[in-house]
Amino acid sequence: MISPKEESQGNSSVTIELNLDDYMAIENKPDPVYADTKEEALTAKPDYYFKKYPYMAKVSNVIKLFENDEYATMVYQSIDESDKNLEGLVVSKFNIKMIDGKKQYGLILVHMAEMGGWRRKFEYGVRDQAPLYDFMASYSIVEGNRFIWGSTNSEKIKTLRIEAQSPDEIIEYYSVGKPEYFWYYENLISDKPSSEFEIEIGE
Numbered sequence: 001m002i003s004p005k006e007e008s009q010g011n012s013s014v015t016i017e018l019n020l021d022d023y024m025a026i027e028n029k030p031d032p033v034y035a036d037t038k039e040e041a042l043t044a045k046p047d048y049y050f051k052k053y054p055y056m057a058k059v060s061n062v063i064k065l066f067e068n069d070e071y072a073t074m075v076y077q078s079i080d081e082s083d084k085n086l087e088g089l090v091v092s093k094f095n096i097k098m099i100d101g102k103k104q105y106g107l108i109l110v111h112m113a114e115m116g117g118w119r120r121k122f123e124y125g126v127r128d129q130a131p132l133y134d135f136m137a138s139y140s141i142v143e144g145n146r147f148i149w150g151s152t153n154s155e156k157i158k159t160l161r162i163e164a165q166s167p168d169e170i171i172e173y174y175s176v177g178k179p180e181y182f183w184y185y186e187n188l189i190s191d192k193p194s195s196e197f198e199i200e201i202g203e
Helices: 038-042 122-128 130-139 155-159
Strands: 061-067 071-079 087-099 102-114 148-152 169-175 178-185
Touching (some): 061 178, 122 155, 130 148, 155 178
Antiparallel strands (some): 061 071
């Protein structure tokens, strides 16, 4: 686990404790329970996937959806109905199967982060997470792609270059009433391990 070292009141990234279990398959993980929709599949094993943040099993706003014939990855916001100041950002991956002629979704991976509260500066957050970028690729819907993603409230994201490449898309949304930006690379091209990536951010 990598712990943040510096606080900031300025532009920053979502505070995420970097734990390999968030990005990799976990031993003793339950078999997927298949459902007609991704939203239904999220609620099939709440005690396993959402024990820490039960409210994050509910989709309040879909930010981005990636889907092919085998997998789907949905990025969404969850808002706690009992406390509107609590919001979560969730990245969820589903296996897709045709069962009795119907497309079915089974949840296989979840990453959660609470929004608001303590934030580290964007520049530090992007660089601190670099050693885990290769593990983030487990959320790609294409085997072998280097899928990298994050969320920040800093407009500096528009100047981000990783290995001289800009994010494929930057999606503005609102979290706790303030602008937030989800960014991603569907397949960053580099022959280096992510811990050696060259990361540039403009002033």
